[in-house]
Amino acid sequence: MAEVLVLAEHADGDVKKVTVELLTLARSLGEPAAVAVGDVSDELVAALGAAGADTVYVAAGSEFSDHVVAPTVSALQAAIEASHPAAVLVPSTADGKETAGRLAIRTGSGVITDAVGVAEGFVAEQSVFGGSTLVHSKVTTGTPIIAVRPNSVAADASAGAGKRVDLTVTLSDTDKSAKVTERVAEEKAGRPELTEAAIVVSGGRGVGGPEGFGVVEALADELGAAVGASRAATDAGWYPHQFQVGQTGKTVSPQLYMANGISGAIQHRAGMQTSKTIVAVNKDPEAPIFDLVDFGVVGDLHTVLPQLTEEVKRRKA
Amino acid sequence: MKIVVCVKQVPDSWAEKKLDPTDNTLDRDAVDAVVNELDEFAIEEALQIQERLGADNCTVTVLSVGPEKAIESVRKGLQMGADDGVHVVDDAMHGSDALATSSVLAGAIDRLQPDLVLMGSESTDARMSVVPAMVAERTGRPQLTFAGKVDLDGDTVRVQRMTDYGYDVVEATLPALVSVVEKINEPRYPSFKGIMAAKKKPVETLALSDLGIDPATVGLGGSWSAVEDFAARPPRTAGTIVTDEGDGGVKLAEFLSAQKFI
Numbered sequence A: 001m002a003e004v005l006v007l008a009e010h011a012d013g014d015v016k017k018v019t020v021e022l023l024t025l026a027r028s029l030g031e032p033a034a035v036a037v038g039d040v041s042d043e044l045v046a047a048l049g050a051a052g053a054d055t056v057y058v059a060a061g062s063e064f065s066d067h068v069v070a071p072t073v074s075a076l077q078a079a080i081e082a083s084h085p086a087a088v089l090v091p092s093t094a095d096g097k098e099t100a101g102r103l104a105i106r107t108g109s110g111v112i113t114d115a116v117g118v119a120e121g122f123v124a125e126q127s128v129f130g131g132s133t134l135v136h137s138k139v140t141t142g143t144p145i146i147a148v149r150p151n152s153v154a155a156d157a158s159a160g161a162g163k164r165v166d167l168t169v170t171l172s173d174t175d176k177s178a179k180v181t182e183r184v185a186e187e188k189a190g191r192p193e194l195t196e197a198a199i200v201v202s203g204g205r206g207v208g209g210p211e212g213f214g215v216v217e218a219l220a221d222e223l224g225a226a227v228g229a230s231r232a233a234t235d236a237g238w239y240p241h242q243f244q245v246g247q248t249g250k251t252v253s254p255q256l257y258m259a260n261g262i263s264g265a266i267q268h269r270a271g272m273q274t275s276k277t278i279v280a281v282n283k284d285p286e287a288p289i290f291d292l293v294d295f296g297v298v299g300d301l302h303t304v305l306p307q308l309t310e311e312v313k314r315r316k317a
Numbered sequence B: 001m002k003i004v005v006c007v008k009q010v011p012d013s014w015a016e017k018k019l020d021p022t023d024n025t026l027d028r029d030a031v032d033a034v035v036n037e038l039d040e041f042a043i044e045e046a047l048q049i050q051e052r053l054g055a056d057n058c059t060v061t062v063l064s065v066g067p068e069k070a071i072e073s074v075r076k077g078l079q080m081g082a083d084d085g086v087h088v089v090d091d092a093m094h095g096s097d098a099l100a101t102s103s104v105l106a107g108a109i110d111r112l113q114p115d116l117v118l119m120g121s122e123s124t125d126a127r128m129s130v131v132p133a134m135v136a137e138r139t140g141r142p143q144l145t146f147a148g149k150v151d152l153d154g155d156t157v158r159v160q161r162m163t164d165y166g167y168d169v170v171e172a173t174l175p176a177l178v179s180v181v182e183k184i185n186e187p188r189y190p191s192f193k194g195i196m197a198a199k200k201k202p203v204e205t206l207a208l209s210d211l212g213i214d215p216a217t218v219g220l221g222g223s224w225s226a227v228e229d230f231a232a233r234p235p236r237t238a239g240t241i242v243t244d245e246g247d248g249g250v251k252l253a254e255f256l257s258a259q260k261f262i
């Protein structure tokens, strides 16, 4: 059986959840193999094996992570030459999609992004137009390169052989032309990443101001959730831009999405409509967000959310 | 300094979108067309760079690839203040995907030879966010995408590349390619003077043959992936809505508990 390559996402030596999801998906389509690029330790290789990879292709070195996207493309290209895989799966994140796009050009292959599933024969399912339409597509030329959204597949780690294969990759000057000189972390520590989180608690204009996000954050922390925001909230400077959910922000597809003080404009819906369960708190019974919800509370979020947070605390105790 | 800004004409995002059942492409006639919102931020950034460098030292060209009416998007850029425009239009391009679009854009950019290419980081219709990276790949330019801030210092360009955790500072030497996110600036509205002046600004129309691109490699036929089928997703079943009577939080907790979230 041919290999299905998975571009591993990792941070500080840990395998990200989306990588376990993609290895799970790869196992249903062929022989799962991971490609680890950048700061790759023996522990990381072992962790990828434990997450399901039979083979771990490694392109180690800081020159891969210190330059934007292109070096990762070269590493994947080398992995394709070594493995002759049936397909390549990458996470459908900003970097993952760019990597997929460039790899498609280098290898003369078709590419599909934002897949929410991949079935036998590498038929990719995409949810388009804010979730209103499901599309099935197939790559018709070259090695299928498919970017799959986090949270699309239930992660099921089942240990693989984890055999390490070091790749020989020579980076060109062009690969190294966009250099990362500094990394600045703004995210408040301790919360799961927005696009990966199983639960996202969001706030909009209805929270009333930057302090208003306090009740949203308190609830998120009690649920172990990520915090999101509508554009009205990020534009007003109440919450950092990178937490914006929607058409021009992040697309999230968690198990549970909670919209608080968010009206449910079409551009917001475009970023959260494929969430499995949706709940909303809004004081306007006519708010369009209620058309989407599994459960909604018409009320003031400043009283409903603290009460919910207390209740969650009580039930957990 | 020569700047080219890539602008795409897209269906108005407020309008409901549909796929054309005859060939599975976006039914563009069914909706109003506007300039992709993020591309206005790219135009604005180019104009601000021009203002800093002085109009004698910097030109701004708007480039759009698309059907006849995409010329409206080029005009919008000229009205905002760009100097001239290039419109690549060819019937063979109908149904082009990101790979094909990027090859046409790259062909036009290689012909124009700008120092800096500015793009939006995402189009509201395709929403793939891959065209800028693809154009960087094809033109061999450094890829400075998702920029929330752009600084030019001689022939060095430095951007803040937005990430999930904050931003990376990324540096490159011109010629380069930058795509912008919306926090970068506040696009201007065309002034009456700008609208009048735009009527006299030159727009060059190019066909694929001018760029040496084989029509068979673009459009629906040139695509390396194909839509097999599509279907409307079944509508969500109506949820339960309760009105808070002092117990809204508790009721919500009961729902979350029943769904095993707590």
Ligand SMILES: Cc1cc2nc3c(=O)[nH]c(=O)nc-3n(C[C@H](O)[C@H](O)[C@H](O)COP(=O)(O)OP(=O)(O)OC[C@H]3O[C@@H](n4cnc5c(N)ncnc54)[C@H](O)[C@@H]3O)c2cc1C
Residues within 6 Å of the ligand: A203, A204, A205, A206, A207, A229, A230, A231, A232, A233, A244, A245, A246, A247, A248, A249, A250, A260, A261, A262, A263, A264, A265, A266, A267, A268, A271, A281, A282, A283, A284, A287, A299, A300, A301, A302, B013, B037, B124
């Ligand atoms: C091209 C384009 C792209 C866009 N991209 C995005 C995007 O990516 N993401 C995005 O979110 N938006 C986006 N927008 C903006 C979008 O159209 C809406 O303007 C925005 O989503 C509104 O945010 P909101 O729901 O927080 O604010 P509003 O629409 O003002 O809604 C606030 C809601 O809060 C409720 N409320 C007020 N006070 C309380 C209270 N005390 N308790 C409970 N409820 C309360 C109100 O009833 C109301 O429903 C985009 C727009 C355009 C044109």
Ligand SMILES: Nc1ncnc2c1ncn2[C@@H]1O[C@H](COP(=O)(O)O)[C@@H](O)[C@H]1O
Residues within 6 Å of the ligand: B006, B007, B008, B009, B036, B038, B039, B042, B063, B064, B065, B066, B098, B101, B105, B118, B119, B120, B121, B122, B123, B124, B126, B127, B128, B129, B130, B131, B132
């Ligand atoms: N047909 C086009 N003509 C000009 N620019 C385009 C075109 N398609 C995409 N772009 C540019 O690529 C960016 C990202 O688009 P996309 O990858 O489709 O989300 C846009 O913001 C534009 O700057």
